[in-house]
Amino acid sequence: MTTLAGRKVLVLDADMVPALTITRSLAAQSCVVDVASHVAAPIAGRSRRASRKFCYPSPLASPAKFVDWLCHHLAAEHYDLVIPVTERTLVPLSNARQRLSAAKVAMPGEHSLTLVLDKAQTMTLAQELGVAIPRSVTVASLEELNDIQETLHYPVVVKPARSIGSKDGGASHLQVSYAFDAVGLVARCKHALRYGAVVLQEYFGGDGVGVELIADQGAIHYAFQHRRLHEVPLTGGGSSLRVSEPLNPRLLEASAALIGALQWHGVAMVEFKLDTQTGAFCLMEINGRFWGSLPLANAAGADFPAMLAQLELNGRIGSFPDYRPGVYCRLLARDLWWYESVLRGEGDPRLVKIPSTGEVIRELRLFLSPRHYFDVQNFSDPLPGLFDLIGILDSYAARLKSLANDWLFRRQQKRAWRNNVVMREVERAQSILFLCYGNINRSALADAMIRAYAEDSGVAIYSAGFHEESARPADPMMVEIAAHNGVDMTWLRSTTVTDEMLRKSDVIFVMEKAHYDRLLAMRPDVEGRVFLLGAYPSRAPRHAEIGDPYGQSRQAYAQCYARIAESADHIKAMLAMRVEG
Numbered sequence: 001m002t003t004l005a006g007r008k009v010l011v012l013d014a015d016m017v018p019a020l021t022i023t024r025s026l027a028a029q030s031c032v033v034d035v036a037s038h039v040a041a042p043i044a045g046r047s048r049r050a051s052r053k054f055c056y057p058s059p060l061a062s063p064a065k066f067v068d069w070l071c072h073h074l075a076a077e078h079y080d081l082v083i084p085v086t087e088r089t090l091v092p093l094s095n096a097r098q099r100l101s102a103a104k105v106a107m108p109g110e111h112s113l114t115l116v117l118d119k120a121q122t123m124t125l126a127q128e129l130g131v132a133i134p135r136s137v138t139v140a141s142l143e144e145l146n147d148i149q150e151t152l153h154y155p156v157v158v159k160p161a162r163s164i165g166s167k168d169g170g171a172s173h174l175q176v177s178y179a180f181d182a183v184g185l186v187a188r189c190k191h192a193l194r195y196g197a198v199v200l201q202e203y204f205g206g207d208g209v210g211v212e213l214i215a216d217q218g219a220i221h222y223a224f225q226h227r228r229l230h231e232v233p234l235t236g237g238g239s240s241l242r243v244s245e246p247l248n249p250r251l252l253e254a255s256a257a258l259i260g261a262l263q264w265h266g267v268a269m270v271e272f273k274l275d276t277q278t279g280a281f282c283l284m285e286i287n288g289r290f291w292g293s294l295p296l297a298n299a300a301g302a303d304f305p306a307m308l309a310q311l312e313l314n315g316r317i318g319s320f321p322d323y324r325p326g327v328y329c330r331l332l333a334r335d336l337w338w339y340e341s342v343l344r345g346e347g348d349p350r351l352v353k354i355p356s357t358g359e360v361i362r363e364l365r366l367f368l369s370p371r372h373y374f375d376v377q378n379f380s381d382p383l384p385g386l387f388d389l390i391g392i393l394d395s396y397a398a399r400l401k402s403l404a405n406d407w408l409f410r411r412q413q414k415r416a417w418r419n420n421v422v423m424r425e426v427e428r429a430q431s432i433l434f435l436c437y438g439n440i441n442r443s444a445l446a447d448a449m450i451r452a453y454a455e456d457s458g459v460a461i462y463s464a465g466f467h468e469e470s471a472r473p474a475d476p477m478m479v480e481i482a483a484h485n486g487v488d489m490t491w492l493r494s495t496t497v498t499d500e501m502l503r504k505s506d507v508i509f510v511m512e513k514a515h516y517d518r519l520l521a522m523r524p525d526v527e528g529r530v531f532l533l534g535a536y537p538s539r540a541p542r543h544a545e546i547g548d549p550y551g552q553s554r555q556a557y558a559q560c561y562a563r564i565a566e567s568a569d570h571i572k573a574m575l576a577m578r579v580e581g
Helices: 016-029 063-076 087-095 112-117 119-129 142-151 182-195 249-262 293-298 304-314 332-345 357-368 382-418 421-428 442-455 476-484 499-504 512-524 524-529 556-581
Strands: 006-010 032-037 052-055 081-083 136-139 156-160 164-165 169-175 177-179 200-204 207-216 219-232 237-247 266-276 281-287 327-328 370-374 429-438 460-466 507-510 530-532
Touching: 006 016, 006 530, 016 293, 016 304, 052 556, 063 081, 063 087, 081 304, 087 293, 087 499, 087 530, 112 119, 112 249, 112 421, 119 136, 119 200, 119 249, 119 281, 136 142, 142 182, 156 182, 156 421, 177 182, 182 530, 207 249, 207 304, 219 249, 219 304, 219 332, 237 293, 237 332, 249 281, 281 421, 293 304, 293 327, 293 370, 304 499, 332 357, 332 382, 382 421, 382 530, 421 556, 429 442, 429 512, 442 460, 442 476, 442 556, 499 512, 507 512, 507 524, 512 524, 512 530, 524 530
Parallel strands: 006 032, 006 081, 032 052, 327 370, 429 460, 429 507, 507 530
Antiparallel strands: 136 200, 156 177, 156 200, 164 169, 207 219, 207 266, 219 237, 237 327, 266 281
């Protein structure tokens, strides 16, 4: 193995777990490793393997300032190699290659990276090479979506064309989502299209399998395979538990074709969905940087950070032993969330089979296996794991406090309805405001149900939302369901709540505690006249909030309609008593 002793390396994105793995790996090769992040106390900075830590401007909020910082830092400090770990640093550095020409930055060629960062171009390349992909189509506007919408088969996976989206001079991480009908598809695309094109893929079931590799100008030097066992959220996301397994020859062949066509140089993960029953597979995407499950590869003996350093600094990769299949690695914080999600049954059964309690308990035996490792916790480098555990405990303490506060708030709201506080306020009100987030579903529906009835009582009815865009028509799905029940919503247009509107409203009904908190932040003096619409006495406290159905299934809309209708009946009864009085 070619030596790396004494080489000085700067690892970016030090707040991410793969950066910790890279730091530990290169320090074991006798490198001097500095770490840097936009976070003041990053997890890799806790490692005793890190020589020094630095803090830079957020590359998402201020990519230009981040590049400026790095250029100045590199002028003051000599590094043999700089390693960006995530796309949030890789993208701005790739865009500033000329400014960084004097530095050795571990990133693939500009053309190769552009193809991989754009999921639509990745899928086009795969088709040209004969690599199986889900049926995919790219749209850049809602008009384009309308043209192809009827040709799609649900569920549809909605993927922003780039994982990092740019808007108003900043950048944002964009997430994959799922649509089960036309309404949900439009809702998800409308948000994602604000940041650029969207790739729509028909859903392909199967296990998530990754082929991780390092390549020298398109030729794969070393490859590793893992299978996802736990994903958060359950319907698909980052893995929290994975296992190493032997390379699937067909997946490796497909990966080699892609990497060769890209002339890829450096590390990458080619992600597939694999049907273990039939052997059929589809390409999901290519991650052109270090991947989240990197700790598993290292635990199994595939030392990709050392391989990358050798490739970049020595021009060739030495000999590395084969990795061990059957090794498990777990990201503890995320995996605890997985167990919570399973016990709550939060996964969508249309996409995922939720394990039974018995299956979960039997699986816990993995913790006792000598082949089981943790992403962060490590006896030879204990501080990152210790701080991670403290962070987990702090997170649960904060969540328990929040849950207690929410429970107390709902109880107080229930008491206000039960003790006739709400009724007395409604009886003497001259104006009532219904408020939700977008004012195209819940508050708009309450408005449509009550306005005409309230006018007979001399009460003015308004509805509004926090959404910055006004004059939007009511949600078509809710309009349809309301019409089926004899309620006309076609005349409604959304309104953005204003301070003046709050000032003149005698009673304000909100749908969620989050709305209540936001209102009080805007105008604290409204506290005594804001009530949860769904907290009427016949409802248990845990059901006092009325959730937003926007973009969900027709059943979710129907359930929301029923909750609003029941609430409206209570308001109407109060108004009737006012007239009789």
